[in-house]
Amino acid sequence: MAKESFDKEIQFLRMLLLTSGAFSRKQFAERLGISVHTFDKTARRLKDILLSIKKEQAHQDSLELNQFTRFNYYETSEPLLLFLFRAKSLKESESYRLSVLLSAMQEQALSATELLEVCNRLFPSEIVLPDEKTIRSDLKYLEEVGVITREPGGRPIRYRLHNEIITQLTDEELLDLYDYVDVMANTQVPSVQGYMLRDNLKKMVKQLHPAPVFTERFLYKYHFHSRILDEAHLYTLFQAIHQKRKISFDYFTPRSGTKYAAQNTNPLFEKKSTGRKEHVLPLKVIYDHQYGRWYLLAHKHGKGMVKYRLEGITQITEEDVVSVDVFMQQQEQLAESIRYSWLIDTGRPLKVKVRFFNPDGYQPNFVKERVSLQGQWGVITEESDDSFIYEIMVNGITEIKPWLRSFGSSCEVLEPAFLRRDMIKEWKEILSYYESVRENL
């Protein structure tokens, strides 16, 4: 069986979150490049997962997928889309068996034979009893993912849960850990594994402090919920970079209407793939804090450096390894060309010089505060009572321009002249958008 891919679910959730309610089923399916039937199936499956995790909402028959994306900020800081990573399909008997084994090993360390006895005792008649070989292979898997560990001592080998970070901490320490994990998962990237850990710790904390005492205490303002979707591909890419390995994938440029193409495994729903096949050597993954988006920078034969948005990458396959020399040379070139990128622009570096105006009166100087917070490697070169000059070397003006414009009248571009002209032209156009509003007053 082909490796299960979650590209469809990822694109589905992204579109759901971003376009919340804009499209009918048909329009939504069309844009995703799937049939309405597949759309319904995917929606049902994701809803099932959501309901089985969020039991408290299960009684609400009316829970619709697009409602859950309308979050209530003050109620919870739960990661909305984490449930995507719970979507791996599993046979009922296997999920039952693995959870029975784990629960038994939480009580005490057990050997494969002893676990078999536990299964004999606990399994209901409708679920097929495993044999010892199956149990041994389950144990091997669980040890590999690190949820169990071997007890010291001779044969037979006994296993217990590998959860000292919970069992060895006092209640108070556990709360400290929960808070820290919550803060770091929300403020740092990558974070999917942190959210998984947060889920686990939360269960533990809830056992210690049953509701209604347990409340979410921390909120994260201006948080990009969709950023975790792209972490699905992150480790495949990190691994390829680490191994200096080429990859290939189907790429859907974000500007094309379609976000995904169904695999032609089922002739009934066959669709012509509109993705573009890419063969590249991955060099660097970039996270852009301005929009909460991810990029891959890679070297493509005959094209040089190419940039991809992670959200357009589907069906990654690993290919050949390149030599250390080739890889290092490409990486150095890349490092040099993005040195002055505000985000990922690799255009010609130029100097941008801007005057920022301090706010009037006795207000705190939020303009300067924001410039020093967000101005990356730019420096303040001159200061007076009412303004200051900021200078930065940057690749092209496209990426820095929105940031400068966001300061409104607190910012005047001095150099280069063409950016100054651009800015004037854009403000004139923006003014024209609102002239009628002014007239109507």
Place this chain on the structure above:
Amino acid sequence: MNPFEKIFNYQIISRLEESGTIAITSHERTWLKTMLAHPAARHAFSEETLTKLQGILAQVEPYDLSGGFVEKAKSQEKQIYHPLLRKFRGILVRKQGMYITYQNRNGKTHLEQRGFPYKLEYSMVKREWYLLWYHFRIKSFMSTRLQHVFSVREHPVSSQVAQETIAIIETSLEMRKEQAVIEVVPAYNQELTRILYAFSCFEKEVEYLDQADTYRIKLFYLEDDREYILSKIRFLGTRIRVIEGKKLQLRMYESAQKALLRYGISMRSPETSE
């Protein structure tokens, strides 16, 4: 490392929850080890706890992201974990009141004010923590930088007072809600996802007008967020237009006019000038 491991499967998770079993993978330990290396860890744990955690994770290899990963346009991280978070946790969990000494935004210090803490809020943009609380004497909902909180001590309130105060806070939050409609200028429809990403941190509804091939984004936000929304609207520039929301529209008009004045261009039409 596969983020879609079968151990993360939803049926397993929900079964384990029923039996109170907690299974932690090496993925999670690796992540934690990486995060414990962050300087913020020193503020989050006592030295003893931190040593204990590091001991438990001694065998774990943290991520090596050097070379393969870089973050761009990141605000300077002034503060990630504030030492006062631990102090407030106890008060919040017990739903108690407090005496707080703090400095307001103009630098004036207020001593030992009686209040009720509601939540702690981290701004991903300003990269710092705020205390959201209710000030009993002046009867108002406050947001104070933790950096500006000099001292706090717990002061008991009855559970009835706690409940009533939370209700007052929530009503006042409800009353501060505003909404606006933003239209994507159709010529920029190709940049739709970029624009939607920019607003994805707000509660919103998107409408697609089939005939006109036009997208409209209805935003719901608190009045305190208006300045931030305005900076986003200016950020996106000519791509979008506020079509509902008088306050935003007027501010955009003024902003454009004043920005042009910086370049020595006066666009006041004679009938509107004073």
